Amino acid sequence: MVLADVGPSRTFPIVLAGFTAFLDLYATQPLLPLLMRVFSATHFAVSLTITASTVAVAVAAPAVGRLADLVGRKRVIVASAFLLAVATLLAATADSLPQLVAWRFLQGLATPGVFATTIAYIHDEWPPSHVGRATAAYISGTVTGGFCGRALVGLLASRVTWQTAFVCLAVVNVAAAFALAAWLPREVVPRSAPGGGGHRRSAIRLLSNRQLVATDLVGFCVLFSQVAMFTYVTFHLSGPRYGLGTAALGWLFVVYLVGAAVTPLAGRWIDARGHRAGLASGVAIGIVGAVLTLGxxxxxxxxxxxxxxxxxxxxxxxxxxxxGAVTREDRGLAVGLYSTFYYLGGSLGAALPAVFWARGGWGASVALVIVVQVITAFLALTFWGAADVGSRAVPETGLE
Structure with a gap:
């Protein structure tokens, strides 16, 4: 059984969950040049404020996904949103870079309870013909949350202090958590029983699924590209040639809103044309964009x-x-494993470009991202097969 009503009243809480999950995760990106000055730290050291949170997500995601399979999606999403608010408030108390990195790690531990669980929730509650657009709506929420977190932190840090910025983020987190508790519908689909054989056998079964593993590696490459580009461009644009300050770097992420507007349309394209076409178009757009940043x-x-x-x-x-097209059971765990690969990619994307930056600056960093994007397309075009039409398994019904 899936939702009969998949309209805006049920979609908005999904968008809000995406907003909540990504409000804090990359909030320190516009602060990196400032943190270098405040703590007399290196590029690599301040990039750990990104790496710590993404590593924590990678560590926690499989366990959280399994927990959601057992106790229910909404419970995990709401509890994680409140925990994220607490961790964000604690980050505001840091008076050294190691302390900030530690609280950022705690923020990361709370994040997959919102991120991974919501994706599994969509696959369970939406008809297959609408999963692509529901997921795209969720991604638009993550895009908007990512922009708002960065812009808010950049603006407040430039006018008050970066600690005040984190307090404000915590307030927004609390409001979002209460809204999710009130508005996110409880599951209509009964919780799926975990596959037979326990957690270990479920994980082995999922990891033997070549298409799912390829999807995990695609996720790794996708977040690597995003984090690498948007972390190191702050160093590029804060340098002598452009001289952008903290507030300007925060507003730079307004470009995310372009993605927020386009992604729902892409969801319909995915439902109509298939996943390989959607992935190939995304990679092509990303490569063109990366080349333009060399101007x-x-x-x-x-x-x-x-x-x-x-x-x-x-x-x-x-x-x-x-x-959802290549898994039929243990979806919470499947999304948790995907999240682990995804955020390991983000962790490496925050750290590895430092080596290329030291040797070749922005141009070398962009070249690395382009190579990773090509690998992304290769994985999807090689290993994604007939299940590519999974989201179209149910005929279009006209439901929104």
């Missing part, structure tokens, strides 16, 4: 970043919706 003008760089963001969000919506 000398700030306009070219911003336009390129808008395309990179759009391509990444289309790719993420495609990969997330493909999970």
């Amino acid at each position: 000398a003008s700030l306009t070219s760089i911003v336009a390129g970043l808008a395309l990179v963001a759009t391509g990444v969000f289309i790719s993420q919506a495609t990969a997330s919706s493909y999970i």
Whole structure:
């Protein structure tokens, strides 16, 4: 049984869950040049404020996915949203870089309870013909949350302090958690029983699914590309040539809103044309955008970043919706495993480009991202097969 009503009243809480999950996760990106000055730290050291949270997500995601399979999706989503608010408030108390990194790790531990569980919730509660667009709506929420977190932190840190910015984020987190508790519908589909044989056998069974493993690796590459581009561009644009300050770097992420507008349309494309077409288009857009960021003008760089963001969000919506096409049980665990690969990619994307930056600056970092994007397309086009039409298994009904 799936939802008969998949209209805006049921979709908005999904968008809000995406907003909540990504409000804090990358909030320190516009602060990185500032944190280097405040703590007299290196590029790599301050990038740990990104890496710590993404590593924590990767560690926690499989366990949270399994927990959601057992106790229910909504319970895990709401509890995790409140825990995320507490962790964000604690981050505001940090008076050293190691303390900030530690609280960022706690934020990451809370995040997959919202992120991974909501994707599994969509696959259970929406008809297959609408999973692509529901996932795309969720991704739009993550895009909007990511932008708002970065812009809010950048603006407040430039005018007050970065600690005040985190307090404000915590307030928004609490409000979102209460809204999710009130508005997110309880599951209509009964909780699926975990596959036979226990957690270990379920994990082995999922990892023997070649299409699912390929999807996990696609997720790894997608977040690697996003984090690498949007972390190291802050160093590029805060340098002597452009001299952007903390507030301006925060507003730079307004390009995310382009992706937020385009991704729902991409969801319909995925439902109609299939996942491989959706992924290939996302990668192509991202590569074009990456090349544009090599231009000398700030306009070219911003336009390129808008395309990179759009391509990444289309790719993420495609990969997330493909999970449901190739799994029929243990979906919470399947999404948890995907999240682990996804955020390990983000962790490496925050750290590895530092090596390329040291040797070749922004150009070398962009070249690395383009190579990873090509690998992303290769994985999908090689290993995604007949299940690519999974989201179209049920005929179009006209439901929204």
